[in-house]
Amino acid sequence: MSTERVLTDQMVAEIKAYFPRYPNRQAVTLPALHIVNEHLRHVPLQAVVEVAELLGLAPAQVQDTLSFYGFFKQDAPGGETRAWVCRSLSCALRGGEEVLEHMCKRLGVRPGETTADGKLTLEFGECLGACEYAPCMLAGEELHTCLDESTADKFIDSMRSSS
Amino acid sequence: MATYEPVLLANIGRENSHTREVYEQTGGYQALRKSLAMSQLDVTEQVKQSGLRGRGGAGFPTGLKWTFLPKDHPGPIYFCLNADESEPGTFNNRILMEDDPHQVIEGLIISCYATRATTAYIYLRFEYPKAYRRLQAAIDECYAAGYLGQNILGSGYSLDIYLHRGAAAYICGEETGLIESLEGKRAWPRIKPPFPAVEGAFRKPTVVNNVETAACVRHIMEKGVEWFRGMGVQPDPSNPRDPGSLGPKLYCLSGHVERPGCYEAPLGITVRQLIDEYGGGVWKGRQAKAVVPGGISMGLLGPDELDCPLDFAGPGKYGCLGLGTAAVVVMDDTVSIVDYLHNSARFFAHESCGQCTPCREGTSWALKILSRIKAGRGRLIDLQLLLEIGDGIGIIPGSTICGLSDGAAWPLKNAIRKFRGEFEEYIRKSNPSGYNNTEPVPAMPMESVH
Numbered sequence A: 001m002s003t004e005r006v007l008t009d010q011m012v013a014e015i016k017a018y019f020p021r022y023p024n025r026q027a028v029t030l031p032a033l034h035i036v037n038e039h040l041r042h043v044p045l046q047a048v049v050e051v052a053e054l055l056g057l058a059p060a061q062v063q064d065t066l067s068f069y070g071f072f073k074q075d076a077p078g079g080e081t082r083a084w085v086c087r088s089l090s091c092a093l094r095g096g097e098e099v100l101e102h103m104c105k106r107l108g109v110r111p112g113e114t115t116a117d118g119k120l121t122l123e124f125g126e127c128l129g130a131c132e133y134a135p136c137m138l139a140g141e142e143l144h145t146c147l148d149e150s151t152a153d154k155f156i157d158s159m160r161s162s163s
Numbered sequence B: 001m002a003t004y005e006p007v008l009l010a011n012i013g014r015e016n017s018h019t020r021e022v023y024e025q026t027g028g029y030q031a032l033r034k035s036l037a038m039s040q041l042d043v044t045e046q047v048k049q050s051g052l053r054g055r056g057g058a059g060f061p062t063g064l065k066w067t068f069l070p071k072d073h074p075g076p077i078y079f080c081l082n083a084d085e086s087e088p089g090t091f092n093n094r095i096l097m098e099d100d101p102h103q104v105i106e107g108l109i110i111s112c113y114a115t116r117a118t119t120a121y122i123y124l125r126f127e128y129p130k131a132y133r134r135l136q137a138a139i140d141e142c143y144a145a146g147y148l149g150q151n152i153l154g155s156g157y158s159l160d161i162y163l164h165r166g167a168a169a170y171i172c173g174e175e176t177g178l179i180e181s182l183e184g185k186r187a188w189p190r191i192k193p194p195f196p197a198v199e200g201a202f203r204k205p206t207v208v209n210n211v212e213t214a215a216c217v218r219h220i221m222e223k224g225v226e227w228f229r230g231m232g233v234q235p236d237p238s239n240p241r242d243p244g245s246l247g248p249k250l251y252c253l254s255g256h257v258e259r260p261g262c263y264e265a266p267l268g269i270t271v272r273q274l275i276d277e278y279g280g281g282v283w284k285g286r287q288a289k290a291v292v293p294g295g296i297s298m299g300l301l302g303p304d305e306l307d308c309p310l311d312f313a314g315p316g317k318y319g320c321l322g323l324g325t326a327a328v329v330v331m332d333d334t335v336s337i338v339d340y341l342h343n344s345a346r347f348f349a350h351e352s353c354g355q356c357t358p359c360r361e362g363t364s365w366a367l368k369i370l371s372r373i374k375a376g377r378g379r380l381i382d383l384q385l386l387l388e389i390g391d392g393i394g395i396i397p398g399s400t401i402c403g404l405s406d407g408a409a410w411p412l413k414n415a416i417r418k419f420r421g422e423f424e425e426y427i428r429k430s431n432p433s434g435y436n437n438t439e440p441v442p443a444m445p446m447e448s449v450h
Helices: A009-016 A026-040 A045-055 A059-068 A096-107 A149-161 B020-025 B030-036 B040-050 B062-067 B092-099 B101-115 B129-145 B175-182 B211-223 B225-229 B271-278 B337-351 B357-377 B380-392 B404-418 B420-430
Strands: A081-086 A120-125 A137-139 A142-144 B078-083 B119-124 B160-165 B206-210 B248-255 B261-266 B288-292 B327-332
Touching (some): A009 A045, A026 A045, A026 A059, A026 B160, A081 A096, A096 A149, B020 B101, B020 B129, B040 B062, B040 B101, B062 B101, B062 B206, B062 B211, B078 B101, B078 B175, B078 B211, B092 B129, B092 B211, B092 B248, B101 B119, B101 B129, B101 B160, B101 B206, B119 B175, B129 B160, B206 B211, B211 B225, B271 B288, B337 B357, B337 B404, B337 B420, B357 B380, B357 B404, B357 B420, B380 B420, B404 B420
Parallel strands (some): A081 A120, B119 B160
Antiparallel strands (some): A081 A137, A137 A142, B248 B261
């Protein structure tokens, strides 16, 4: 197993910038995991070991927290964009599950998987808190509202043609 | 309806409503100045007198919660603003944070001043990136203007506010789950007591309040107790323990209505008023078959229960868990209640934190049973099993640490008891050869139900 360090100096500096905000370093766990995830699009076990070292924790403590939140993937980097299609009640009532199914078919992935070109990771989301725009999808930082198959197709096409 | 002028949503829709400049043009930060000129005890007393009850779901009186802090504690005292809005159907906090973040922050600063907190964390769900940007920009503007940092407006009071992002876990909205998550741990709710006011974040006294609650505090300090108490449902004079349901409320309306949205009204409007007068009625000219009164945790109202008032005591009178987040989800007469309950069960099975066995196992089994029913392999006896789960999990029966599973239980109990005929008919029709079976049947594998 390779022990090459995965946290860059920049990531370490970004994590350390959070230290003064909290009375202890364990509280920096989630911010640190987010920082690693933003840079690497996943949080491999080696990053967990290095984050633990920075925070003065046992790697198992960081891993315990990480594994609680389904948010952080560990095996491989996710797609350039990660999109969550809401499947909770308000969206489901207006066709959210059908949109998700349609997107899965068009992209050839199941929820949680990344397209072969590495551009998109498609996920189901639980209530995205935008029920007035149901059905909706959060793609990266952008909220896509009142989706149907045609607007979902447009989104997929724009993803594919992005360089 | 026409006579009520929105207060919490007054700035929404105004150009650049998220900036300090626009916020101050409409009286922003005057309530903070007024509060800083008062004693901390007097601010607490004013909030207490207003009758404000927490807007996050439980409805606990806010001022009273503040008074549970130890009087002579050397500090630090922490304040957590619960912005982990995740209850399905709920989006009012998002609107406040995105389009009027200064209103939230002014309320938060006043709340921190009253509670002598010197550090506040806004625990924001990860799925709100725009709210994150808007709040951070607003916090930066506040530091620049002297509303945050050392010696705020020369008052001698100092406060720092930090944004802390979650990682897509519903349980972080439970206040002690939130604290555990803030501390960098898995968000397993704590056994209470001790309550956070005595031992909360980092083992220090801590107050956890909702975003809308903070926004209300701002207006209570600006407009006064009488204004706030002048609307809503007054306390029941025959019950000295009833705090009433006072002040304005942000109602979220979604599902099968013509105009989904966030509407502000005095507490106590009825479900029917919200749907018809605010939401333009059930969509496509259809009838409402069932309505979620306050986020899916609160259970379900049937078509003959639409006169249910949306105040803290209202939904309980109709067998629901409570007002919750006042997020109303409307289902028209084409919806299958089996599908609704499957959707609800799937949510709670996914979001159970796994700490308490009755919740972890109960929510998973409810989902497996409902998936089997949906797939045409249901038995009438399954309804009894689902009710047993519903009656057995939660704080109310006493089997779990937090209320998540009460929220999982109520949809089961309400849907099956109020729509039993529909469930039975579905099971009989979809499984004609096996609906009366009472022998054990193979469970659905978990991967096929998620």
